[in-house]
Amino acid sequence: MKGFWHDAVEFFPILMNGVVLTIVVTIGSLLLSTVLGLIWAMMRVSGIKALSMISASLINVIRGIPIIVLLFYLYFVMPDLGVTLSALQAAILGLGIAYSAYQAENFRAGIEAIDKGQIEAAQSIGMGWWLTMRRVVLPQAVRIVLPPYGNVMIMMLKDSSQASTITVAELALQGKLIASSTFKNTSVFTLVALMYLTMSIPLILLVRHFEKRAGKR
Amino acid sequence: MIELNDVHKSFGENEVLKGITASVQKGEVVCIVGPSGSGKSTILRCINGLESYDRGEISVEGLKVDRDAPSIVNIRTQVSMVFQRFNLFPHRTALENVIEGPLYVKRESRAQALERGRALLAQVGLAEKADAHPPQLSGGQQQRVAIARALAMQPKAILFDEPTSALDPELVGDVLGVMRKLADDGMTMVVVTHEMGFARDVADRVLFIDGGVIVEQGPAKALLNQPQHPRTQDFLRRVLHPL
Numbered sequence: 001m002k003g004f005w006h007d008a009v010e011f012f013p014i015l016m017n018g019v020v021l022t023i024v025v026t027i028g029s030l031l032l033s034t035v036l037g038l039i040w041a042m043m044r045v046s047g048i049k050a051l052s053m054i055s056a057s058l059i060n061v062i063r064g065i066p067i068i069v070l071l072f073y074l075y076f077v078m079p080d081l082g083v084t085l086s087a088l089q090a091a092i093l094g095l096g097i098a099y100s101a102y103q104a105e106n107f108r109a110g111i112e113a114i115d116k117g118q119i120e121a122a123q124s125i126g127m128g129w130w131l132t133m134r135r136v137v138l139p140q141a142v143r144i145v146l147p148p149y150g151n152v153m154i155m156m157l158k159d160s161s162q163a164s165t166i167t168v169a170e171l172a173l174q175g176k177l178i179a180s181s182t183f184k185n186t187s188v189f190t191l192v193a194l195m196y197l198t199m200s201i202p203l204i205l206l207v208r209h210f211e212k213r214a215g216k217r
Numbered sequence: 218m219i220e221l222n223d224v225h226k227s228f229g230e231n232e233v234l235k236g237i238t239a240s241v242q243k244g245e246v247v248c249i250v251g252p253s254g255s256g257k258s259t260i261l262r263c264i265n266g267l268e269s270y271d272r273g274e275i276s277v278e279g280l281k282v283d284r285d286a287p288s289i290v291n292i293r294t295q296v297s298m299v300f301q302r303f304n305l306f307p308h309r310t311a312l313e314n315v316i317e318g319p320l321y322v323k324r325e326s327r328a329q330a331l332e333r334g335r336a337l338l339a340q341v342g343l344a345e346k347a348d349a350h351p352p353q354l355s356g357g358q359q360q361r362v363a364i365a366r367a368l369a370m371q372p373k374a375i376l377f378d379e380p381t382s383a384l385d386p387e388l389v390g391d392v393l394g395v396m397r398k399l400a401d402d403g404m405t406m407v408v409v410t411h412e413m414g415f416a417r418d419v420a421d422r423v424l425f426i427d428g429g430v431i432v433e434q435g436p437a438k439a440l441l442n443q444p445q446h447p448r449t450q451d452f453l454r455r456v457l458h459p460l
Contacts (some may be wrong), residue, residue, distance in 0.1 A: 022352055120267050123306035125293040125318035139308050193419055 007187035011178055019176030019195060025091050025160040025170055030153060031095025037103025042133070044108050055104070062101040067162050068095045073168040091163035095183030099156055106152065109138055110145035143214050154200055161196075171195060218243045218373060218405060219264060219296070220385035226259055227255040233259050234270070235429035241374070246406045248416035248437065252427035257409040258301075260378045260396060260426070264407070265296045278373065284448050295365035296321060301379040305351040311338060312347040313364045319435045323370070330369075346354045349394040357388030361395055374405035381412060413456055417441045 043055035062070075073091040101184065114137050122132040164173035169189050175192035220243040221426040226234040233256040241247050249257045264275055266284035275282040277292050305314050312334050319330040338456050341361040349361050360380055367375050377396065381389040392416050400406060400419050410416060416423055422436040425446070433446040444450045 034373075114341075117300060117302055117304040118306065120298075121300065121306070123267060124265060124293055124298040124300075125366065126290045126292060126322040127318075131321055135317065136306055 004187050004190065005055060007184055008191055011188060011191060014178060017176050017192060017196060018169060019173035019199070020161050021163075021168060021170040022157070022172075022199070023089070025042035025088070025095065025163050025168065026153075026157045027034060028092035029095035029099060029160070030156055031150075033099035033103045033156070034090060037098035038106055041099060041107035041111060044104065044127070046112050057191055059101045059104055062097060065098075067095065067098045067159060068165055070098050071166050072161060087163070087166050087168045091160070091168045094166075095156065095163070099152060099159075102152060103149075106145055106148045107141070110141035113144050113153065114140050146210040147207055147214055150203060150210050154203045154207070157199055157203065158196065218278050220409070221264075221273070221274045222275075224260075224270050224275060225272035226256075226263060226264060226270045233429050236273070237426075237429075237431060238273075239424060239431060239434070241407055242403060242431065243373075244398045244403045244405075246408065246420045247422040248411070248423045248424055249407065249409045250411070250416060250423060250452075251432075255426045256429045257426050258378050259373065261298070261378050261407060261409055264376060265293050265298055267298070290322075294318075294370050295373045296376060297370050297374075298376045299360070299363050299367050299380050301382050303351070303356070303363045303383070305359055305363055305366070307351050307391065307421040310337065311343060311354065311365075312346050312348055314362055316350070316363045318366065319413045334365075334369060337368050338362070340368075340398075341365045342391070351359070355388060356384045357391045359460065360384065360392045364392070364395055364399075365420070368399075375399070377406065377408040377410070379409050379411065381410070393459055411456065413441060413453070427452070 015137035040055045040059055043051040044059075046052060071090060071094040074094045075087060078085060078090070094184060107135070118136055118140065119132055122136040127135065162169060163170050164176065167173070169177070171192055175188050179188040221239045223329050224234055224237040225232065237256075237260060237356050239247075243386045249260065251257050259268060263279070264282065266282055267288040274324075277296055279293060280288055282292055283289065287329050292356070305311075306317065309317065312331070315337055316330040318328075318333040319325040319333065320327060335344065335347060340362055343361055343365070346358060347355060347364075351362070354362065364375075364380075380396070381392050381402055384392065389412070393412060396406070396415070397419050400442070408416075408420070417437055421432065423437045423440045424434045425432050425440065425448075427448050433440060433444065433449045440449070441453065444453055
């Protein structure tokens, strides 16, 4: 145990560099997946057949490809096509695209859960599609969508570790590098696990808060 | 101001409107009565384009109702609707519900919308409930807010789709009272209802609909007191003397 504390003090600063990158990747891909997910969901519920079909197939393609393959594609294949991305850019883009499919399905479920009478009431006072979405449907859907959205945040935090496969030195890769040069596997990976857990706990509490609020009405 | 000419409408195989021809004059109160499933609500929903129709023509002040045309927004701002289940926006207060249309559809100034919104809530007897959210209001209060919301659009006519059917019996009177006042003030109203007392006292005309056709129509008192058609007689007997 004493050895662990000693190692912890020694490795903590290096691992913190990894934590910073983990947070950057998570927040970056969270924002991207939210924006893309919203766009897919809007296309899906637009009532325009072509848009809805494009969105549905896109979601299925994205869902059918493992995140790691998507990352390899962006990082190793895109340069052949003349688009060179830094490891960090490729990680954010890949995770953002991969998760946009789940976000889209989550948003769509939230939108479709809104009572049809709400939409008719909006139409009956002359609101068009976009105004109905913005003023009536989305504000109510947010309540429904937030708890699963929180869960996606937790999953993204953990899946950001997949960025290590394309050389982003986030927490998991930092740990692996230290472990392979010091052979202190137990200390290092226990520390890494604890650091992920520490970052997850606020998110878990946030989800619980969302769930309580959603249950109120 | 509202004209229906040989309107047909089917849901799949089921033809719910089989040639409805009727008109509503400015300032007139027309009640539509009939058994459930007869197509009463569908007529209202076709008039403001919540539902499309297959054949015939509906026009409001000479403008053809086509739910896929941009002009439908124009029609909906002139013909408001009050729903059976109120359909208030639960995430907004009573006052916010009322000013939503004036503010975002008609783009009135906030001050002007607020002033009229408060006056309308007072008119339906709910001035002190302006800041309450719909779940905190009784059904009767919610429906009166919904009427204020419809009035806020300064419509030329209001469609009421069974406005008291979802209410506890003791709350029906408040809503009917507000509607009666509107009628007295000269509002053009089309009311789908099972409240025969309201139809007799307030309506100018009553349409009896059964099986997607107008079976009988005429001045309210005459039709409800001395129905001519056997189906009307049978329906009224059942409604007025259920035991």
